[in-house]
Amino acid sequence: MEDDAPVIYGLEFQARALTAQTAETDAIRFLVGTQSLKFDNQIHIIDFDDENNIINKSVLLHPAGEIWHIGASPADKAVLTTCYNKTSDSRVVSCAAVWRMPSDWESGSHESPDDSAHNPLTLEMLCHLDSPAHGNTSCLLWEPMGDGKRMISLADNHALLWDLQESSTQATISSTATLEGKGQLKFTSGKWSPHHNCSQLATANDTAIRGWDLRTMSQIYCIENAHGQLVRDVDFNPNRQYYLASCGDDCKVKFWDVRNVQEPVKTLEEHSHWWVRGVLRHYFDSTAIIFKRYSYFLDFDYLLLLQNVHEPLQTNKEPLADSVVSTYEEHEDSVYAAEWSSADPWLFASLSYDGRLVINRVPRVLKYRILL
Secondary structure, eight states: OOOOOOEEEEOSSEEEEEEEOTTOOSSEEEEEEEEOSSSOEEEEEEEEETTTTEEEEEEEEETTOEEEEEEEOSSOTTEEEEEEEEEETTEEEEEEEEEEOOTTGGGSOOOOTTOTTSOOEEOEEEEEOOOGGGOOEEEEEEOTTOOSOEEEEEETTEEEEEEEETTTTEEEEEEEEEOOSSSOOOOOEEEEOSSGGGOEEEEEETTEEEEEETTTTEEEEEETTSSSSOEEEEEEOSSSTTEEEEEETTSOEEEEETTBOSSOSEEEOOOOSSOOOOSSSOOSTTOEEEEEOOTTOTTTTTTTTOTTOOSOOOOOSOOOOOEEEEEEOOOSSOEEEEEEOSSOTTEEEEEETTSEEEEEEOOHHHHHHHHO
16 A cells, blocks of 8 residues: 655745644644745644545734744643744844634635735733743743643743643743853753653753752753754653653754763764754755654654554564664655644644745554564
């Protein structure tokens, strides 16, 4: 049986921001944020019809500015966050906010804000999540598997823990952590751990990776020189609480046991571009690569492939060598984001800077090998 062909959707504007709609577990749905300097930016709501292999879309206006990061509430499918740039007093300012989709966005297809036949719907801003005193916000992280009431923002050298109240219309900072050291240190990315009752955070700055205890907002480990160049992204193994993956501009993906951070457990070098992003997602070279993981990670097997499968995998099969499962080359520009579907663990979307969104599936041969 042949694999289904990829499905390609083209946005009018350039884009970097992509997320699965986490709270939606029935429909295969992704959210994409655009980056336009001339026009109002947009949130594209992408619904994938798996039976007919087609995409249905709705478009909401995001007039606040160009979108650099997008996140979906784990509890309310109508709520999302964006980090965006806007111009203020002739300078660019990075901001963050919580938004709600209009109640009637699902009533029809709002395909084009320029189509006079439709009145384009606009996102409703619920509250700001940026603090000018702490610098520019680059990333917002929802509490994993939470009730949509707690978030972390990374702003320059500050990690801020927010409590959302009054249906997300108010937000207060409950605690902060500060990155200290020589020079102007800034967080580049972070990931909230789903383990330890969601009490830990991993962050990247320059070439280092740090772990934080959110109960005391104190540092619990530091991997100095984790990569030879800037660390771009970090992510946790959802099945094993001590394993962390990272990627950097040195074209390497590394796997760490945070109980002993002296050396990585494993290092992969698969991409040729000097930017390697998206540790458990697959970016750049205009190529998306899926790895299958064996040896050290028996239930880390296929983790790069099946991020949303939380049950331990069968380990009674003969271990195979680490290898690339499949390479996807539908993109013509740099791939900035890739996300697994929250509703279908065998399907993922990838987004390149030219606004091309591609939906692909895990090869059926590999899928059946895992299931059978």
